[in-house]
Amino acid sequence: MNQTFLAKRRELPQPRPQMAKKTKKPGKLISFEGSEGSGKTSQIARLAERLQKLRRDVVTVREPGGTEIGEQVRSIIVHNSKGDEMTPETELLLFAAARAQLVREVILPALVRGAIVLSDRYLDSSTVYQGIGRNLAADPVNKINRFAVGNVMPELTIVIDVPTKVGLARIRQRASDLPNRMERENIDFYDKIRAGYLLLAKGMPKRFVVVDGRKTEAAIEKLIWNAVRSRIG
Numbered sequence: 001m002n003q004t005f006l007a008k009r010r011e012l013p014q015p016r017p018q019m020a021k022k023t024k025k026p027g028k029l030i031s032f033e034g035s036e037g038s039g040k041t042s043q044i045a046r047l048a049e050r051l052q053k054l055r056r057d058v059v060t061v062r063e064p065g066g067t068e069i070g071e072q073v074r075s076i077i078v079h080n081s082k083g084d085e086m087t088p089e090t091e092l093l094l095f096a097a098a099r100a101q102l103v104r105e106v107i108l109p110a111l112v113r114g115a116i117v118l119s120d121r122y123l124d125s126s127t128v129y130q131g132i133g134r135n136l137a138a139d140p141v142n143k144i145n146r147f148a149v150g151n152v153m154p155e156l157t158i159v160i161d162v163p164t165k166v167g168l169a170r171i172r173q174r175a176s177d178l179p180n181r182m183e184r185e186n187i188d189f190y191d192k193i194r195a196g197y198l199l200l201a202k203g204m205p206k207r208f209v210v211v212d213g214r215k216t217e218a219a220i221e222k223l224i225w226n227a228v229r230s231r232i233g
């Protein structure tokens with residue numbers, strides 16, 4: 001193999017969210033994390049509404065999915081009839097593949113034009129679900145995560161924390177496309193997920209804000225708004 005080709009291959013393209021034009025405010029990525037039934041989705045809708053009232057350009061995305069390719073990957077994860085046989089490594093790579101596409105196709109262009117991007121899950125989901133939940137070693141998980149996102153990291157990550165029993169009771173009441181697969185997991189798995197998020201948040205207090213998901217929706221909205229307001233400029 002020729003040397004120039006090898007040298008070129010080592011320089012993987014790293015997306016760089018530039019500051020939007022001086023007149024515009026810079027784009028920001030805010031991710032939402034938490035176990036199933038934590039109430040992320042409705043809080044994202046509330047926050048998006050607040051930001052739109054302030055005439056901010058808001059883009060909301062969800063993981064896995066958010067692009068045509070990403071939705072196809074989602075369907076492999078969800079509808080795979082042999083879901084039980086999917087290895088944690090495969091799962092990690094599929095989530096990362098969907099994320100890599102979402103970053104380059106949607107998130108980065110939105111940030112460059114100055115939008116606030118609200119993401120329902122992002123790389124921390126892989127750290128926690130595949131790394132901690134499914135016991136994959138932290139080092140490859142972090143490397144794969146970084147490869148997928150380049151340097152597009154969240155400015156702020158909001159973890160909505162609920163006790164496992166509360167979260168599970170909530171998801172049993174709603175029809176979603178993933179609960180069948182996820183419901184096969186036991187309480188211990190979700191306890192690990194919850195503890196994993198709290199551990200991550202403790203280790204990165206600047207990026208993470210943990211909100212008590214047992215509070216009323218309005219109270220949670222206020223707490224989230226306080227965290228967001230100071231960061232969006």
Ligand code: TYD
Pocket residue numbers: 035036037041063064095096120121122123125126127129130176177178179182
């Ligand atoms: P989804 O139906 O989108 O539910 P939720 O409202 O809880 O986000 O399900 C996404 C599921 O995929 C959820 O169980 C978490 C899991 N997941 C991972 O295991 N790793 C990941 O990297 C991502 C993004 C999600």
